[in-house]
Amino acid sequence: MKHSKMKKFASIFMATTVLAGVLAGCGATENSGSSNGGSGSSGDTIKIGGNLELSGAVASYGSSINDGAKLAIAEINEAGGINGKKIDYIAVDNKSDNAEAVTAGIRLAEQEKVVAMLGPATSGNATATVQTASQFKVPMVTASGTAETVTVDKDGNVNDYAFRTCFIDPFQGIVAANFATEELKAKNVAIYMDSTSDYAKGLAASFKKQIEENGGTVVKEEAYVTDDVDFKSTLTNIKSSNPDFVFIPGYYEEVGLIVKQARELGIDVPLMGADGWDSPTLVDLAGADALNNTFITNHYSSGDPDPKIQDFVSAFEEEYSKQPNAFHALGYDTIYYLKDAIERAGEEVTGETIQKALAETKDLSLITGTFTVDEKHNPVKSATVLEFVDGNQEFKSKVNP
Amino acid sequence: MEWIQQLVNGVSLGSIYALIALGYTMVYGIIKLINFAHGDVFMLGAFIGFYAIARWDMHFIPALILAMILCAVIGVIIERVAYKRLRSATRIAALITAIGVSLLIEYTVIFFRGASPEAYPTVIENTKIEILGAQISVQAIIILVISLILMLLLQFIVHQTKIGKAMRAVSHDADAARLMGINVDNTISATFAIGSALAGAAGVIFGIYYTRIEPLMGVLPGLKAFVAAVLGGIGIIPGAMVGGLLLGVVETVVSALGYSLWRDAAAFVILILILILRPAGIFGKNAREKV
Missing domain, CATH: 3.40.50.2300 (Response regulator)
Structure with missing residues (x-):
């Protein structure tokens, strides 16, 4: 009897110590989390995450954005990086699923400690990730989430940490x-x-x-x-x-x-x-x-005669030996949009400073158009109308807002 | 003529349901098992046909036959590996195993080729003919004809051949059939082979008619075919054909009336109604439970 009581006591004791250890561990990661938020950038690299649809129903969007983003990052790193720091890009597959998109967002913010992330391609997945972005104070820029509700909640308040590179629906x-x-x-x-x-x-x-x-x-x-x-x-x-x-x-x-x-x-x-x-x-x-x-x-047409676009098209073709579609261009632009903001973010590159800089973006000239971010975090930019001719998209006209 | 057009749409959809439902009903008739993996054999058939046509440059008919043969083999393997040892177990155990096999097939396919969809190549030139003002594609007609041929062939096998006679005997009373010298195991395997071959054919036809195939494509048609089998009276072969065609037409009518979002619901409302009002199905006799 006594023996078993001892055993019971011992097991409770053990459980408590283990639990305390776990809690302490938790505290430790949380601590290092907030200080590490800076460490993502205080070293020689700037960590940018990609929360993208690399498989599943709309895999074509996510992988296109990923390819475009990688091209832009390679260009930036070759030219010396942002303020002398190279970009370290981590892409996570969200399987075209709302719940997986949230998990991917948490993983990027908490484990990989990125300072900013490319958001999911579709409006639904992007909207699902907004809360994670605000919670960890990591700005999320969706390349192609065009629904109004990505950057603005139901009551019309702006979601501080949600941005986009595309126009709205x-x-x-x-x-x-x-x-x-x-x-x-x-x-x-x-x-x-x-x-x-x-x-x-x-x-x-x-x-x-x-x-x-x-x-x-x-x-x-x-x-x-x-x-x-x-x-x-x-x-x-x-x-x-x-x-x-x-x-x-x-x-x-x-x-x-x-x-x-x-x-x-x-x-x-x-x-x-x-x-x-x-x-x-x-x-x-x-x-x-x-x-x-x-x-x-x-958002854009590879047949647009604008020289800036044609330069991008030839750089892209050299890398991937195919014509870039709008998602490639948007992924590419999203990285330059972030680069522009990080350059203006000042000494301390954190989620908060990038967020401020993104919101203040003005007359930024990119492949998919020149834009200024409005108070709802939407870029004001032009749209292109395309016609399908024998399976190819042909440039028809460009419409300004 | 809108209604003729809608009828053609409905019968085309229904004939695919009917082909899948036949496999459900045959297997249920012989071992009283609802084979939930059947919808996935249908999916495998669609993919085999796709690879045969797009990668190995086969023509439509050889690809169809190849898909049917391979699906028959897969069906027999599933039966031998998963269901045979459960033949004397409770029916719920076999049912759960069937769901397990279904998930295993789906995710094995996803593991090997990913979840992204494929587009079926065009194998039949898609010309349209006008009949009474309705535009009917040659594709739809060929598909209907093939479905009909397969159903007639099945009727012939079941009623005119030795193996068909054995199948009917086993489904009537397996023990008595065994006493009469019928090899029950082989007969059950043959039933799985024929049912799976029909599902494989349905898969290829589905791919050609609707173009898009993906690893989870078997789930909903599988459930609908199950409804069709119950509607016609599960275990009864002509019942599955009529049930399938009827379900296709009902779904089309629901869409045609402007309730296209209720189309899937309609199929399951039918299932509920038939289970409440006439559980034995349209062709079923209200047989008394044998004691």
């Missing part, structure tokens, strides 16, 4: 609507949107508002959900309403099938989408023929 929707009425003379339009995506809903809403202001009519509004493969019955419905233009905000995986099936059903009118269409997979899924007479709004 309402702007894309307006550009698409104006293009439809002015260039294509569309009067009766149909909208077919991905109802599970904030991005698509935002685009559809602003497109609808603008097209009605332009005197057009929305004759049919239909929706699908991510991962659908059979769109024929809904498309048949759309066809029977005889639209002369169909706006399809969504991502390439479904849009590729929608475009293919629409053409199979004999919907020959112009179809239009936004930057979510921009992926080589779209051409594989839909087929080059079906994509003729379709348009997208996008």
